Amino acid sequence: MNRRNFVQMASMATIAAAQAATGSKKKDATLNVGIIGCGARGLGAVVNILSADKNVKIIAAGELFPDKLASAMEKLDRLNTGEFEGRIDIPKENQFTGLDNYKGVLACDIDIVLHTTPPGFRPQHLEAAVEAGKHIFAEKPLGVDAVGIRKVQAVVDKCKEKGLSFLGGFCYRFRDSMVNTVDKIHNGHIGEIKNIQCSYNTGLLWTRLRQENWADMEYYTRNWYYYNFLSGDHIVEQGIHNIDKMCWVMGSKPPLEAYGMGGRIVRTDDKFGHIYDHFSIQYKFEDDVYANFTCRQQGGTERRVADYVVGTEGTADLMKAKIKSKKGDWRQRKQGIQMHAAEHIPFIKGIRSGKVLNNGDESVISSMTGVMGRMAAYSGKVVTWEHMMKSKEDLTPPTYDLSASMSEPPVAQPGIYELI
Ligand SMILES: NC(=O)c1ccc[n+]([C@@H]2O[C@H](COP(=O)([O-])OP(=O)(O)OC[C@H]3O[C@@H](n4cnc5c(N)ncnc54)[C@H](O)[C@@H]3O)[C@@H](O)[C@H]2O)c1
Numbered sequence: 261m262n263r264r265n266f267v268q269m270a271s272m273a274t275i276a277a278a279q280a281a282t283g284s285k286k287k288d289a290t291l292n293v294g295i296i297g298c299g300a301r302g303l304g305a306v307v308n309i310l311s312a313d314k315n316v317k318i319i320a321a322g323e324l325f326p327d328k329l330a331s332a333m334e335k336l337d338r339l340n341t342g343e344f345e346g347r348i349d350i351p352k353e354n355q356f357t358g359l360d361n362y363k364g365v366l367a368c369d370i371d372i373v374l375h376t377t378p379p380g381f382r383p384q385h386l387e388a389a390v391e392a393g394k395h396i397f398a399e400k401p402l403g404v405d406a407v408g409i410r411k412v413q414a415v416v417d418k419c420k421e422k423g424l425s426f427l428g429g430f431c432y433r434f435r436d437s438m439v440n441t442v443d444k445i446h447n448g449h450i451g452e453i454k455n456i457q458c459s460y461n462t463g464l465l466w467t468r469l470r471q472e473n474w475a476d477m478e479y480y481t482r483n484w485y486y487y488n489f490l491s492g493d494h495i496v497e498q499g500i501h502n503i504d505k506m507c508w509v510m511g512s513k514p515p516l517e518a519y520g521m522g523g524r525i526v527r528t529d530d531k532f533g534h535i536y537d538h539f540s541i542q543y544k545f546e547d548d549v550y551a552n553f554t555c556r557q558q559g560g561t562e563r564r565v566a567d568y569v570v571g572t573e574g575t576a577d578l579m580k581a582k583i584k585s586k587k588g589d590w591r592q593r594k595q596g597i598q599m600h601a602a603e604h605i606p607f608i609k610g611i612r613s614g615k616v617l618n619n620g621d622e623s624v625i626s627s628m629t630g631v632m633g634r635m636a637a638y639s640g641k642v643v644t645w646e647h648m649m650k651s652k653e654d655l656t657p658p659t660y661d662l663s664a665s666m667s668e669p670p671v672a673q674p675g676i677y678e679l680i
Pocket of ligand 1: 300381481
């Protein structure tokens with residue numbers, strides 16, 4: 261039996277065990293949901309899960325900052341109308357703030373927990389969620405460093421053992437037009453894959469300016485995008501979508517190695533923390549397939565969010581769901597159900613039927629591949645998958661206490677940054 265068959269059989273066995281464990285006890289029952297991290301995506305995920313099934317209710321909310329929870333509660337109140345009327349019901353005693361907010365949410369009578377904080381908190385929160393026996397939706401990425409993402413792999417495995425769902429928020433995998441394009445690639449429509457070109461090149465994003473009364477850690481967590489211990493840098497936080505598509509096309513198998521570069525040319529102001537503003541990474545997969553990935557966040561530049569897969573018989577454009585091939589051109593113009601909404605449909609159906617959805621393995625591989633690319637650029641070295649499986653890089657700060665002082669980590673300098 262080759263390695264691939266072995267892995268497939270092992271995962272089929274885990275799925276079967278998970279199905280047996282879950283049964284279908286939630287077939288018609290109300291599914292109660294809690295949310296951890298009440299920002300833009302969190303509120304979006306609330307709408308998505310409520311739309312996926314009429315018998316879902318939001319009953320608990322956790323947020324680090326009281327002011328943000330208050331503003332989220334106002335928005336949630338406004339949502340509590342029409343088809344959602346009566347389905348967002350979060351009593352005061354189910355609202356939690358501070359660093360332990362997630363413990364409060366998990367102690368509520370919930371079946372499902374939505375994880376939509378900055379990804380630096382993901383491993384810690386996911387470990388607690390699986391211990392508490394909750395079905396998990398975890399926004400991408402699943403962590404910001406190798407140590408954290410390996411912890412999430414253990415969470416994914418535990419979900420399988422316990423019959424719990426694990427939905428990683430790599431939403432493009434639920435966009436109908438892209439699913440059909442990737443299926444065609446996997447079925448040989450462009451021949452043998454030779455090269456992939458992906459980019460997530462955009463403009464500038466938000467920043468949160470420091471207030472006088474904010475200690476270092478409060479500033480970092482409010483302006484979280486610009487600190488890699490919270491966001492993973494933009495290759496991991498945003499570029500990860502295209503890295504995920506690249507891994508998906510390659511059969512959700514990890515790359516062998518990454519080599520690349522990056523830096524910050526435009527975003528040099530203090531308010532941009534210590535992350536880069538551009539990356540260019542070359543990933544090498546089995547059979548000498550190379551995937552070139554770029555991401556850039558610089559104002560006034562050409563936006564390009566695209567993925568091209570080049571095969572021996574043709575080329576596929578994933579975002580446009582378009583194939584030009586000697587075997588026949590093909591295009592799907594309609595995307596299907598909006599992808600953030602679409603991902604919650606099989607998630608809920610799986611919980612109700614007992615055949616729980618678990619896309620954790622592939623979500624872990626994609627998250628780790630993003631971190632691998634960042635480490636390659638930061639260090640200027642070749643980073644192998646074997647290295648990622650044992651890397652001790654752990655970006656967790658000594659404390660997340662909001663009143664803590666902590667000097668800002670330096671901008672990584674290739675050739676100096678230590679690969680650990
Ligand atoms: N799938 C997608 O297309 C997509 C799109 C946007 C964002 N995201 C992901 O969603 C996550 C959140 O992004 P966002 O845009 O909503 O950011 P955001 O800043 O709008 O929201 C994050 C919220 O989490 C809160 N928070 C921070 N630390 C917390 C903690 N320890 N416990 C509880 N709450 C905490 C913040 O105060 C904030 O309100 C990120 O992982 C991001 O990558 C995914």
